[in-house]
Amino acid sequence: MKEKGFSRRDFLRMASVAPFALVLGCSNDGSGPDDAEEAIKTLILALGPWGEDRRDQAEDFSRRFLAAQSVSEAFLAQGESVKHLASRAPFRDQPLALESLDLSDYSESERKLLTSLTTQIYGILEVHYFHVAGMPDVGVCAGREWYTRPPSEW
Amino acid sequence: MTEELKPDYCIAGAGIAGLLVASRLVRAGHEVLILDQGPDVTEQDRAALLVEAKREFLYYSVDYNNHLKEDVVTPTTGATVDRLFGTGGTALHFEGFMIRPVEADHQVQTLFGYGRDWPISLKELEPWLFEAEQETGVSGNSDNDYAAPRSDPFPMQGHDFSWFDKEFFGPALEKLGMKGHSCPRAVASRAYQHQDYAVRQPCGGCRFCKFCPTGARYSPDRVHGAWLKTQPNSTIRNGISLRRLELSSDGSRIVAAHAKEVDGGKDVVIKAKHFVLATGGVATPRMLLLSKGPGVHSHGLGNAGGQVGVGYSGHSYSSLQLELGRHAGGRLGFETMICEYGRKHVDRSRESSWFLVGMPLSPYNSAGSIAMPWAMDGDQLSLARLREALPRMVEFLIFNELSGTGTIDLDPEQKDVFGDPVARISMPFTEWDRTADVRARELTDKLGEQMGALNSSVADAECWHDHPSGATAIGTSPDDGVCDSNLKVFGVDNLHLVSNSVFPHMGANPPTLTIAALALRLAAHLGDK
Numbered sequence: 249m250k251e252k253g254f255s256r257r258d259f260l261r262m263a264s265v266a267p268f269a270l271v272l273g274c275s276n277d278g279s280g281p282d283d284a285e286e287a288i289k290t291l292i293l294a295l296g297p298w299g300e301d302r303r304d305q306a307e308d309f310s311r312r313f314l315a316a317q318s319v320s321e322a323f324l325a326q327g328e329s330v331k332h333l334a335s336r337a338p339f340r341d342q343p344l345a346l347e348s349l350d351l352s353d354y355s356e357s358e359r360k361l362l363t364s365l366t367t368q369i370y371g372i373l374e375v376h377y378f379h380v381a382g383m384p385d386v387g388v389c390a391g392r393e394w395y396t397r398p399p400s401e402w
Numbered sequence: 403m404t405e406e407l408k409p410d411y412c413i414a415g416a417g418i419a420g421l422l423v424a425s426r427l428v429r430a431g432h433e434v435l436i437l438d439q440g441p442d443v444t445e446q447d448r449a450a451l452l453v454e455a456k457r458e459f460l461y462y463s464v465d466y467n468n469h470l471k472e473d474v475v476t477p478t479t480g481a482t483v484d485r486l487f488g489t490g491g492t493a494l495h496f497e498g499f500m501i502r503p504v505e506a507d508h509q510v511q512t513l514f515g516y517g518r519d520w521p522i523s524l525k526e527l528e529p530w531l532f533e534a535e536q537e538t539g540v541s542g543n544s545d546n547d548y549a550a551p552r553s554d555p556f557p558m559q560g561h562d563f564s565w566f567d568k569e570f571f572g573p574a575l576e577k578l579g580m581k582g583h584s585c586p587r588a589v590a591s592r593a594y595q596h597q598d599y600a601v602r603q604p605c606g607g608c609r610f611c612k613f614c615p616t617g618a619r620y621s622p623d624r625v626h627g628a629w630l631k632t633q634p635n636s637t638i639r640n641g642i643s644l645r646r647l648e649l650s651s652d653g654s655r656i657v658a659a660h661a662k663e664v665d666g667g668k669d670v671v672i673k674a675k676h677f678v679l680a681t682g683g684v685a686t687p688r689m690l691l692l693s694k695g696p697g698v699h700s701h702g703l704g705n706a707g708g709q710v711g712v713g714y715s716g717h718s719y720s721s722l723q724l725e726l727g728r729h730a731g732g733r734l735g736f737e738t739m740i741c742e743y744g745r746k747h748v749d750r751s752r753e754s755s756w757f758l759v760g761m762p763l764s765p766y767n768s769a770g771s772i773a774m775p776w777a778m779d780g781d782q783l784s785l786a787r788l789r790e791a792l793p794r795m796v797e798f799l800i801f802n803e804l805s806g807t808g809t810i811d812l813d814p815e816q817k818d819v820f821g822d823p824v825a826r827i828s829m830p831f832t833e834w835d836r837t838a839d840v841r842a843r844e845l846t847d848k849l850g851e852q853m854g855a856l857n858s859s860v861a862d863a864e865c866w867h868d869h870p871s872g873a874t875a876i877g878t879s880p881d882d883g884v885c886d887s888n889l890k891v892f893g894v895d896n897l898h899l900v901s902n903s904v905f906p907h908m909g910a911n912p913p914t915l916t917i918a919a920l921a922l923r924l925a926a927h928l929g930d931k
Contacts, residue, residue, distance in 0.1 A: 297789050318458045345785070352781035363774065363783065370788055371770030372459045376763070381793035383732045386765075387456055389606035389616070392591075395564045395732040399793070402732070 284327035285314050287334035288365075290342055295366050297380050299345045305379070306344060319368055326361060333358050404669040409435035409637070411928070412659055412674035414644045414689075416440075417491020418914060419900045419921040420680030421626040422537060426925030428636040435672060436630070437642040437661060440467065440474055440487025443494060443623055452613040461765045465612070466494045473819040474641070474664050478684055480813075480827035483716065483870045485682055489638060490623035492682065495612045497736060498587040498619050499912040500540045501757070502531050504550050504745050507909030514750040516834065517806045518713060518906035521878050521887045524550055527919055534918035535586070538620040539594040539602060542586035548742040558591045560584035560738070561605065564762075566731035566796070567739035571760040574852035580743040585759075586915075587736060588620035599625045609735030641665055645820060647677065647703060647897065649695035655895050662820060676896045676928065680921070683870030686903040687711045687810045688825040690874060690884065690891070698880075704891035707880035714808030714827065715908055716867035718835065720800040720842030723763060723772045723859040724850045729793045730762040737761045744800075745910055753837040754803040755910045758845070763795035776857045791857070798846045802838035803910040804831070810873045829867050869913050871902035888927045889920065900924050 289310040298306035314320050323330060333339060333354070338346060351359045369375055377383040382402060384390035394402055411427055413420045416438035424434045441447075443466060455464035467475055467486050475487055486492045506513055508520035508527075532554050542556035561584070563572070572582040589611070595601045602625070605618040617624055630636040641664045648658040659672040679686050690710045691702040698706040737759045744756035763769055769792050777788040807830055812823035850858055877883015880892040885904055891897040900921050902913040 295785060297785075312457070313459070316458045318460055347784070347786045349783045349785065350781055351783055366783065366785070366788070367768070367770040367774050369770065370773065370792060371768035373461045373765050374459065376769040376792050377732075380789050381729070381732075381762075384607075386461060386609045387452070389608045391607050392562070392605060392734075394607065395734045395738075396562045396568075398565050398569070399729045399731060 284324055284330050287327075287330040288314060288320065288323050290334040290339050291330065291362075291365055292369060294339050294343050294346045295362070296369050297345055297375065303344065309374070309379075313369075313372075319372070323361070323365060323368075329357060329361055333361060404671055407435055407670065407672045407674075409433045409672070409674050411435070411676045411678065412437065412672045413678040413680055414438075414659065415491065415680035415682065415685070415901070416489040416623075416627065416638055416640075417680060417682060417901070418493040418538075418622045419917050420491070420678070421489075421622045421630065422534075422918055422921035423678055423680060423900060423925045423928070424630055424636060425626045426922065427928060428630060428633050430929050431635065433635045434630075434637070435674065436636070436638045437644060437659075437672075438487065438489055438491075438638070438640050439476070439643045439664060440470065440489070440640065442489045442638070442640045448613050449615070452610055452615065455610070455613070461610075462612075466490075471664075476643075476685065476818050476824060477816070478825045478827050479816045481829050481867070483684060483827065484868050485684065485870070488623075489627045489640060490621050493620075493622050493914060496912075496914055497611065498589045500535060500538065500542075500586045500588050500915040501742070501911040502549060502552075502586070503527075503909050503911055503916060504548070506750065506755075507907060507911070510750065510907050516750075518875060518877075518882065520906045521876055521883075527916075527923070528553060530919035530923045531915060533922050534915055536596050537922065538588040538625070538915075538918060539590055539596060540586050540588050540915075541591040543584040546583040546742060547581055548583075548746040556586060557596070558594060561587065561589070561591050561734065561736075562738065564731055564734060564738050566733070566760075566762050569731065570726065570796070570853045571739055574849045575741055575743075577852045578848055580741050582739040582741050582760075585737055585740040588914075589736065590618045599629050605734070607734055609733070611735045639670075642670055643820065644681070644689060645692070645822065647689065647693040649693075649699060649703075649894070651696070653695050653697045653699050653893070656897050667820075676898070678898045678900060678924070678928075680900050681903075682901045683714070683716075683873060683903045684810065684825050684827070686899055686901055687714075687873040688812065691812050692822055698893050703894055703897065704874065704880070704884040706893060707882070709875065709877065709880065709882065709884050711810040711873050713806050713872045713875050713906070714810050714829065714870065715804045715806035715872040715905075716808070716829070716869045717908070717910065717912070718802045718804055718831070718838060718867050720802060720839050720846075721767075721797060722843070722846040722850075723767060723795060723797045724846075724853070724855040725773070725776060725791050725857040726794045726796055727854040727856055730796045733762040733764060742910075750803075752834075753841060754805070754835060756800050756802050756838065756841070757910050759799045759801070760849070761797060761799075763797050767797060769795055772859050794856075796853070798842075798849065800838070800842045800845070801910045801912065802835070802842075803908070804867065805834050806872050806907055807832055808872075827870070869902060869908065871905045871908045871913055874899055874903045875906040876904050877906070889924050898924060898928070
């Protein structure tokens with residue numbers, strides 16, 4: 249270990265945002281925001297954990313993701329790239345919850361965009377805790393018993 | 403135009419220490435003025451921050467001081483440490499850890515040859531620790547074989563162990579010859595009221611502890627701050643930045659505290675009978691260094707022996723994330739089982755003491771970032787694998803004692819918005835300090851093996867420190883400390899200090915409970931005077 253000039257909280261604050269900003273940059277390439285938003289939504293639905301039976305949840309999440317500047321800004325700034333990616337297979341068919349992706353099908357910048365967006369989506373606590381692990385959503389008073397029981401009994 | 407105030411007591415810093423001292427003095431009938439550089443946090447502010455954190459998916463990084471002007475938050479150089487300004491102080495967002503010291507923490511020089519001994523024994527401090535537990539409402543069980551003896555049970559029973567604790571963590575610890583036990587938390591496990599403070603509701607399990615909507619987690623502003631606001635002999639002034647303390651001509655007393663309003667810069671002079679600095683581990687030594695005076699105070703108040711800024715310390719952390727072979731269960735919002743084995747059964751002459759926390763992956767870490775490598779196979783990204791891994795993720799966090807070789811002084815180049823030098827922190831990590839990461843990796847690897855872990859994160863070789871402490875320590879004379887056992891600054895009759903800045907040494911335990919105990923002890927001492 250070595251000396252660091254910032255605290256645990258600073259480290260986490262930086263780690264939650266910096267990788268995406270660094271990878272994607274922040275310059276807007278001039279695409280129309282609405283189209284880029286639709287493209288990001290398409291990617292979120294495909295990369296996220298939601299199947300057809302939870303399409304409503306997926307669409308609600310994607311709307312909130314786009315409205316949350318802290319997580320969406322870096323992706324919106326790559327509007328043309330995002331739109332191009334969303335127009336390609338398998339995304340153009342607007343699938344939900346893809347099982348896998350062969351990243352060799354994509355350019356280096358597209359690979360970075362896909363892995364960054366995937367990392368971002370699954371790094372969001374709501375996705376991790378609620379949508380994937382099946383815990384009560386954070387912010388909802390779930391009582392003082394649920395966490396003492398096995399997940400099968402939640 | 404200068405505003406002049408004349409209370410009995412002037413307390414700088416409205417964190418847990420300042421508010422506890424104030425509440426006792428106000429209760430005894432004294433006129434008390436409490437100053438804080440930061441704002442008063444309203445319940446509306448708290449709710450807005452919670453909504454922002456939820457809306458922006460930033461459960462951890464949205465915090466109480468994020469929207470303050472830079473002028474309000476005095477920076478440091480050399481290192482940045484976690485602290486909050488405003489009524490409630492850093493305890494606004496603390497995690498409720500209320501862990502006591504062990505006997506050896508107070509005798510490290512005598513027993514192990516490093517750091518400084520406390521002139522106050524743990525036995526003498528114990529009644530104050532218990533009072534602090536009552537004041538802040540600590541939940542816990544008497545199931546910790548590694549803790550020092552306690553005279554009374556915790557005010558409330560501990561929170562139930564999680565399924566993760568019972569299924570994975572506890573059994574793995576047992577196989578390694580250790581025992582998991584409850585974690586003392588200032589989080590109400592039942593409706594709780596002490597004295598005439600407001601009733602706190604039991605934890606509702608929402609897991610938004612930083613902005614705890616029910617008030618189950620103790621926050622000084624909601625308990626002692628709220629009560630002080632109702633008392634006619636108490637005033638809390640926010641947005642007031644203390645600039646320096648003025649000595650009498652003979653150097654024996656503080657005659658005035660000079661401050662400025664952060665908004666507008668109006669001068670405020672406080673001419674109190676007694677002054678208490680409760681400004682934490684960084685601002686306290688800085689203020690003593692900024693407040694030079696004649697004679698023995700020419701290098702700062704209480705600094706005749708050159709001890710201000712010496713022995714600065716904190717905690718370092720080691721962390722590791724693992725993927726288990728099956729669902730790891732849920733997390734209440736804080737850890738319900740910890741292990742303090744490393745505070746008792748460790749040779750501290752060779753390595754630092756520690757305690758261990760285990761939990762399903764917390765909001766402190768991004769599951770996506772950690773699990774992504776586990777979902778990659780060459781160019782193949784398996785999203786199904788990613789979804790499989792997330793519910794199985796757990797983490798270990800180890801709080802490590804540091805030897806206390808840091809320093810704080812005034813930065814000759816960097817000044818704050820008022821033109822005064824900021825605090826410069828130097829925090830070297832010794833070889834002894836660095837034993838922590840090797841040990842942590844070995845320990846967490848063994849625990850992971852016992853839990854049937856499939857994957858682990860890359861070991862975090864970085865280190866940061868937290869809980870700034872020790873730079874104005876209690877000593878027996880100016881040659882080994884800055885204040886005496888009653889927390890009075892050497893050579894100044896009416897100036898007392900209270901915060902973790904006065905700790906001669908800090909063990910692996912987070913400092914909040916000890917700070918609270920010292921505050922109550924100081925209030926009793928001042929009341930007796």
